[in-house]
Amino acid sequence: MLLLPSYYEFHNPVRIISGKKALDNLPSELESLGAKRPLVITDKGVSNAGLIKFIIDAFKESEMTIAAIFDEVPPDSSIKVVNTLAGIFTANRCDSIVAVGGGSVIDTAKGVNIVVTEKSDDLMKFIGAEMLKKPMKPLIVIPTTSGTGSEVTCVAVISDTDRDVKMAFSSNHLMPKVAVLDPRMTLTLPPHITAATAMDAMTHAVESYIGLQKNPFSDIHAMAAIRMIAENIITVVKDGKNEQARLAMANASCAAGAAFSNSMVGVVHSMGHALGGVCHIPHGVAMSIFLPYGLEYNMHKVGDAIGEILLPLAGSEIYAATPVAERPEKTVAVIRELRDELYNQAKLPRTLKEANVSPDKFEKIAQMAINDGSAIFNPEELEYEDAIGVLKKAYE
Amino acid sequence: MGKNWMGKEKYREIRPGRKPFKALYIKIALFALGRAMQSASNLDKNIKKEVETWPEGFTAMFKVLPRGPYISWMKEKGNTLVYKGESITEDEADLVIYFKNMENAFLVFSAQAGTAQAFAEHRMSLKGDLAQAMSLTRCLNIVQTYLYPDIIAKMVFKRVPHIPLPKKLFYRLIIIVLGIPLGM
């Protein structure tokens, strides 16, 4: 029986437009938000892949001027670039933001939005959960990776390169106004990044489905996402130019984003954020490494939910052929097979050893993991010794 | 303006009422928690370990929105946590954990919901660094383990922090007899 949580909240105010030539609606979407001079934010990887041309083309025959294009966002964003961009926003009389890129670009755009809305040059003041009270400038997001789901989340993660820490901001006001999912925007993503970001999306969906705050609405988004990812992940890694599969992955990561933005993520993300912080392992790679171990860690608490994931993950035949009691383990086994396949296709590491993480970093990673906010939403408590245990299992 | 059958104005405005008993309960619960935390920070080595990681002069606050009550602590020399009651202002506090309203605070302080659940249900929000909030939450779990009977602890925690029984009973006694009433 489906048990309703005693209390939950679900919020997704983002308008999602998806499909063929979706991008060409950009000027009219901006116009309906009352915007006239958007600032376009992107990074070198995206602009070198030739994707900004699609943006510029979308504005042809419109009456809207792109006030500025900035393509120097660094990986994982930074406070410095947020402040630079806030200056550009003001100097060029911009009134809205268009983010074209992966999580790094999208989170930068959210950071810029905080600074220009609050008219403060100190991002630190707004660090925390639900600290932002003012409505922001219109932000439209065009994801070019299928992973973070940041186009529908209320979270921004920005690193403070001076102090070597990642700062987390969360507020409903950080939600973009529109997410544009256009198959053309992810075709150029190389196989390795495709695989890693897809596993990030998979982890969002899985962790939100087993998390403390799961609810009927987040569940539906998570299940749809898992199914789309399971059906398309190998195709997009093998054949990056397959538009249909690419669009399915863009939809999946967006749905997974809506799921975890509401029910949050857990131990896989706590461990992954720490691994990223200490060893600079890309977020998606870390997700792929820890996902099976995170599921095993929570198995005794949420085995039923883990078993239910088998249906979208492996399809109805395998699900029906697996006795209920064996489904949780089968789910983990199928995820392991998927990781093997991704290792063969794109050399995506499956263990800490394959990712060249040395065990002498474990203490530091574990310490950081238990201080990561997502640990609080995990079904099982995460203490230092537990984190060490997960790291040892994930080593080889 | 029309009058209704009681002779009062029909479209009157309604000023916010008050909940004096709940407010009093929460005030007392916050005070007890504040003092218990101070006392436990001198006793429990796991709390000490957490407090060690905070910078000196670090201040943390619990506040019920929008009008209080609230309490605060400061880390002073020698890694002790000192209960500061209402003597620190919200702006001065490095870390503030807010309860969205009095009912949400009541759920937590009447042991109907744990901190993790309250965060997950958006009943609490946060100003400040998430890592420090996680550390404070762990301290809070330990203090509540001393304060709550075991069956309640089992209900509100994902996993009850492990404290050997004799130690738990002894420290519980100290906290309740000396810590809370006398601030020791």
Ligand SMILES: NC(=O)c1ccc[n+]([C@@H]2O[C@H](COP(=O)([O-])OP(=O)(O)OC[C@H]3O[C@@H](n4cnc5c(N)ncnc54)[C@H](O)[C@@H]3O)[C@@H](O)[C@H]2O)c1
């Ligand atoms: N806000 C959230 O909810 C949220 C959630 C998860 C992760 N994140 C953050 O997102 C960041 C990771 O984002 P990401 O995984 O999308 O990676 P990313 O944005 O860092 O991009 C990875 C690389 O791929 C390149 N690239 C992107 N799109 C491309 C395309 N279409 N063609 C060719 N190259 C392309 C980029 O230039 C970059 O070099 C992390 O900083 C993480 O903290 C945020």
Ligand SMILES: [Fe+2]
């Ligand atoms: Fe993620």
